[in-house]
Amino acid sequence: MAGIVVKDLYKTYKGAEEPTLKGLSFSFREGSIAGLLGPNGAGKTTTISIICGLVRANDGQVLINDMPQDAAHRERIKKLIGVVPQRIALYPQLSAVENLTYFGNLYGFKGKALLQRIMELLEVFGLEKSAHKEIYKYSGGMKRRANIIAAILHNPSLLVLDEPTAGVDVQSRGMILQFLRDYNRQGNSILYTSHLLEEAQSLCEEVVIMDEGQMIVQGNPKELIQSQPTCDNLEDVFLHYTGHALRD
Numbered sequence: 001m002a003g004i005v006v007k008d009l010y011k012t013y014k015g016a017e018e019p020t021l022k023g024l025s026f027s028f029r030e031g032s033i034a035g036l037l038g039p040n041g042a043g044k045t046t047t048i049s050i051i052c053g054l055v056r057a058n059d060g061q062v063l064i065n066d067m068p069q070d071a072a073h074r075e076r077i078k079k080l081i082g083v084v085p086q087r088i089a090l091y092p093q094l095s096a097v098e099n100l101t102y103f104g105n106l107y108g109f110k111g112k113a114l115l116q117r118i119m120e121l122l123e124v125f126g127l128e129k130s131a132h133k134e135i136y137k138y139s140g141g142m143k144r145r146a147n148i149i150a151a152i153l154h155n156p157s158l159l160v161l162d163e164p165t166a167g168v169d170v171q172s173r174g175m176i177l178q179f180l181r182d183y184n185r186q187g188n189s190i191l192y193t194s195h196l197l198e199e200a201q202s203l204c205e206e207v208v209i210m211d212e213g214q215m216i217v218q219g220n221p222k223e224l225i226q227s228q229p230t231c232d233n234l235e236d237v238f239l240h241y242t243g244h245a246l247r248d
């Protein structure tokens, strides 16, 4: 199946007593906006880190557009994925243009064409006036928008984002969500994690709710809500499946 297929993933971090992933399986079809949801510690970041090839699973398999993550497919998969990590991965002392030039070079882009792409994307994200300002002078929302640009310079057909809207102001959040919708409309797939269930309900065509390293339920948000007579929204569905116990 084109898209992302996660099969029976197991992961125990070195020194950890408990496994983080315990036979996790799910799939997202190509071209969708998909949400990976779950309480704190459910294993969302671990899962997307494995999907992006940043963390190695102990067992199980991930297929990206039918390709396994082996040496023969590594380069092709790297070109088609863009990763936006939770933490800002930019050099604070460098300007946005300097940072983005550095990341563009890593993908083999250079010169005028790269600068043009950088300036276009800075404009899309409302950062053109701060193009030459050092990142440490940016607000939290500006840093997050610049962080997304770093992940899409190579125009990936699968964009994976770890909580891209956490802790940003309403304006930045609106812009990021609009960008994700537009990027998806251009034919690209999006996988994102979030704790904001109202946001996920309105953005995602498919969601996976996971807990304690396993998939609990997967489906279209509307259909999941309709399938539970006591649920009015995705938050109700989330609580129905994951319970009210605190995760400390």
Ligand SMILES: Nc1ncnc2c1ncn2[C@@H]1O[C@H](COP(=O)(O)OP(=O)(O)OP(=O)(O)O)[C@@H](O)[C@H]1O
Pocket (backbone or CB within 6 Å): 013, 014, 016, 020, 038, 039, 040, 041, 042, 043, 044, 045, 046, 047
């Ligand atoms: N590098 C690591 N070394 C050891 N344990 C880790 C590491 N990364 C994550 N864990 C553990 O794995 C579990 C799942 O963490 P993970 O960050 O994947 O969950 P999450 O669903 O993304 O949580 P959150 O919503 O809080 O971001 C946690 O118990 C965490 O402490």
